[in-house]
Amino acid sequence: MARAERVLPGGVDSPVRAYRAVGGSPVFVASGRGSIITDVDGREYIDYVQSYGPLILGHAHPAVVAAIQAAAPLGTSFGAPTEAEPALAERIIEAVPSIEMLRFVSSGTEAAMSAIRLARAATQRDLVLKFEGCYHGHADGLLVAAGSGVATLSLPDSAGVPAAYAAQTLVAPYNDLESVQRAFAAHPGRIAAVIVEPIAGNMGLVLPAAGYLAGLRAACDEAGALLIFDEVISGFRASIGGAQAVYDVRPDITVLGKIIGGGLPVGAYGGRRDLMSLIAPLGPVYQAGTLSGNPLAMAAGTATLDTLREMPDAYQRLDTLGARLEAGLRDAIRTARARAVVARSGSLLTVFFGFDAAPTNWAEAKQADTAAFSRFHHAMLEGGVHLPPSQYEAWFLSLAHTEADVDRTIAVASQALTA
Numbered sequence: 001m002a003r004a005e006r007v008l009p010g011g012v013d014s015p016v017r018a019y020r021a022v023g024g025s026p027v028f029v030a031s032g033r034g035s036i037i038t039d040v041d042g043r044e045y046i047d048y049v050q051s052y053g054p055l056i057l058g059h060a061h062p063a064v065v066a067a068i069q070a071a072a073p074l075g076t077s078f079g080a081p082t083e084a085e086p087a088l089a090e091r092i093i094e095a096v097p098s099i100e101m102l103r104f105v106s107s108g109t110e111a112a113m114s115a116i117r118l119a120r121a122a123t124q125r126d127l128v129l130k131f132e133g134c135y136h137g138h139a140d141g142l143l144v145a146a147g148s149g150v151a152t153l154s155l156p157d158s159a160g161v162p163a164a165y166a167a168q169t170l171v172a173p174y175n176d177l178e179s180v181q182r183a184f185a186a187h188p189g190r191i192a193a194v195i196v197e198p199i200a201g202n203m204g205l206v207l208p209a210a211g212y213l214a215g216l217r218a219a220c221d222e223a224g225a226l227l228i229f230d231e232v233i234s235g236f237r238a239s240i241g242g243a244q245a246v247y248d249v250r251p252d253i254t255v256l257g258k259i260i261g262g263g264l265p266v267g268a269y270g271g272r273r274d275l276m277s278l279i280a281p282l283g284p285v286y287q288a289g290t291l292s293g294n295p296l297a298m299a300a301g302t303a304t305l306d307t308l309r310e311m312p313d314a315y316q317r318l319d320t321l322g323a324r325l326e327a328g329l330r331d332a333i334r335t336a337r338a339r340a341v342v343a344r345s346g347s348l349l350t351v352f353f354g355f356d357a358a359p360t361n362w363a364e365a366k367q368a369d370t371a372a373f374s375r376f377h378h379a380m381l382e383g384g385v386h387l388p389p390s391q392y393e394a395w396f397l398s399l400a401h402t403e404a405d406v407d408r409t410i411a412v413a414s415q416a417l418t419a
């Protein structure tokens with residue numbers, strides 16, 4: 001870590017990895033296989049970070065490794081089209097109900113940023129409405145989370161974002177349809193799009209209330225705004241068709257990443273053909289990328305989706321594992337008389353400390369007892385369980401996790417909670 005800190009800000013290339021929220025020094029990973037990572041000192045951990053979502057098959061899945069190994073000797077990047085791109089696109093379009101056409105990029109950030117540009121072009125409007133606690137990558141206009149109650153014109157969440165640009169983003173509380181109505185009423189004909197994580201995974205796991213996503217769809221339709229689902233986490237995780245298939249709500253544009261790259265850098269945005277036809281070279285919305293549709297990334301994504309589809313019980317399996325972990329953690333919390341709740345959706349899970357009921361929005365979630373989480377995190381690490389180093393990140397189960405992993409995790413958690 002000391003060596004890394006001399007040459008990389010905070011020793012890392014993405015801030016949460018530096019463990020600032022929980023203290024201590026991060027695990028430096030040497031390798032991963034299935035559910036397990038091994039650090040540079042040879043210690044093994046059951047891993048619930050799983051790259052923050054891409055690794056639904058676990059680390060170094062043989063089919064994914066083989067696909068990358070087969071692709072690499074043929075050349076790693078061309079700046080010219082390859083058959084690997086339509087091959088992965090066809091699989092995504094077949095699976096995700098609202099996508100007729102898509103564009104590959106290299107990260108979820110790029111995909112969300114480009115989806116917003118497309119929505120603005122399509123509606124010829126400037127404002128975007130997002131929700132507190134939802135993360136859509138680090139593009140300037142999306143790094144805005146302030147404001148509570150009534151939707152407000154926002155201040156940037158990061159230094160270096162012009163206030164004038166952040167002011168193009170409106171913020172409303174998650175799970176509150178009335179505030180969305182108020183935002184549309186306050187800015188008639190000016191909101192291009194509403195962007196939402198249909199299952200919120202970046203304030204800890206927060207589920208959409210019954211009717212919330214359908215309500216957003218109706219509000220957007222009434223106001224002539226586009227609805228963008230950021231399914232970078234939920235895509236191919238909530239189900240093969242993402243959260244939109246589970247909740248039966250069709251967004252105009254879907255933002256994808258993580259799982260569709262199988263652990264290599266990929267993002268995508270897609271939607272109706274008429275909208276996607278606005279993207280260059282078909283239309284006037286410019287968006288490009290030297291490594292977009294990279295053949296190794298396409299191969300890893302295709303192998304991941306094919307492996308998922310060949311396992312007809314994959315999502316049932318993930319839910320069963322998740323339910324087992326949830327039940328064991330609830331028991332452990334009860335036995336230890338800890339003040340904590342477990343939120344879960346399939347293979348996504350958060351233990352929120354300091355609550356009797358799971359938070360439903362960011363105003364609630366940010367009341368969490370983060371000191372209690374930090375103690376828990378350290379005790380889990382000591383016990384050989386690698387959790388995301390923040391109260392506000394979801395744990396990710398993969399198809400490589402076993403009942404034994406889950407039971408071991410519960411046993412370590414029981415100790416950690418009573419300590």
Ligand SMILES: *Cc1c(COP(=O)(O)O)cnc(C)c1O
Pocket residue numbers: 106107108109110112135136137138197201202230231232233257258267
């Ligand atoms: C991870 C994430 C992003 C950003 O993706 P990157 O590939 O990290 O740029 C965007 N939206 C959501 C919901 C995410 O979880």
